[in-house]
Amino acid sequence: MVPGAPSTTTTMLPASEAAKIYQTNYVRNSRAIGVLWAIFTILFAIVNVVCFIQPYWIGDGVDTPQAGYFGLFHYCIGNGLSRDLTCQGSFTEFSSIPSGAFKAASFFIGMSMALVLTCITCFALFFFCSTGTVYKICGWMQLAAGTCLILGCMIYPDGWDSDEVKRMCGEQTDKYTLGACSVRWAYILAIMGILDALILSFLAFVLGNRQDSLMSEELLGDSKKTPAHASSLGQFLWCFMVIFQEITLSAPHQV
Structure with missing residues (x-):
């Protein structure tokens, strides 16, 4: 080293402390992402309920014979020159x-709503079960909810050839052809909900796998003396034997 030159030596943290800091940040980031995932899951449930209830999937236009709007199961159509709408369904x-x-569309959208509401109910399992397992359960439910949304949105236009829709939209209306009517906001919101469900399910699986890897690292750190080739059952039995031996040695000897 040249005399008077600044020292280039940097203080390195011990490997154990660096690993502990990394693990702490890892857990903190996972929890933050998990909270956001839970919030957006609740928002997705609200979107799903709104799409199921609101009757604004398709509606009248400028050139439609009658005023009105249709939902999944509820619809309102005008009667002649009167502005009053007759609602049914x-x-x-x-x-x-x-x-x-x-x-069929009502069934699938309703099933999607039930699945996502059940997913929110499963949040209580975080207090009783493994975090990774709960994430994966919710991920499968969200994926199934998204699949039901896809089926509902694809099947719904097949009913546009019904007499009630033709009475509102004109005789040119047919399956997957809306005639003089237009798509309304509830249908668009349902399509956006499909993307939301797929993203949330993917994120749930990622969080579940991260929790599993974190749990594996913690178990590995607690059992460093365990042979590397031992199975998970062998590691559990080995830890049990060590704990039993410690209790036996620490117990007072009977005379």
Whole structure:
């Protein structure tokens, strides 16, 4: 070293401390992402409920014979020159839904809503089960909810050839052809919900795998003396034997 030159030596943290800092940041980031995932899951549930309930999937336009709008199972159509709309349809009265395609779409969108609400209920399992397992359960539910949304959105236009839709949109209306009517915001929101469900399910699987890897590292750190080729069952039995031996040696000897 040249006399008077500044020292280039840097202080290196011990490997154990560096690993501990990395693990702490890793856990903190995972928890922050998990909170965001939970918040967006709740928002997705709200979107799903709104799409299921609101009757604004398709609606009238400038050139439509009648005013009105259609949802999954509830619809309102004008009567002649009167501005009053006659509303019909209810999910509890399945026979009142005007088209078989609308019935199928209502079923799949309703199933999607039930799945995402069940997913939110499963948040309580974080207090009782492995975090990674809960993330994966919710991920499968969100993936199934997204699949149901896809099916509902694809099947719904197949019912546009019903008499009620033609009465509002004109005789040119047919399956997957809306005639003089237009798509409304609830249908668009449902399509956006598909992307939301797929992203949330992917994120849930990523978080679940990260939690599993973190748990594996913690178990590996607690059992450094365990042979590297031992199975998970062997590691559990080895840890149990060590704990039992420690308890036996620390117990007072009986005379």
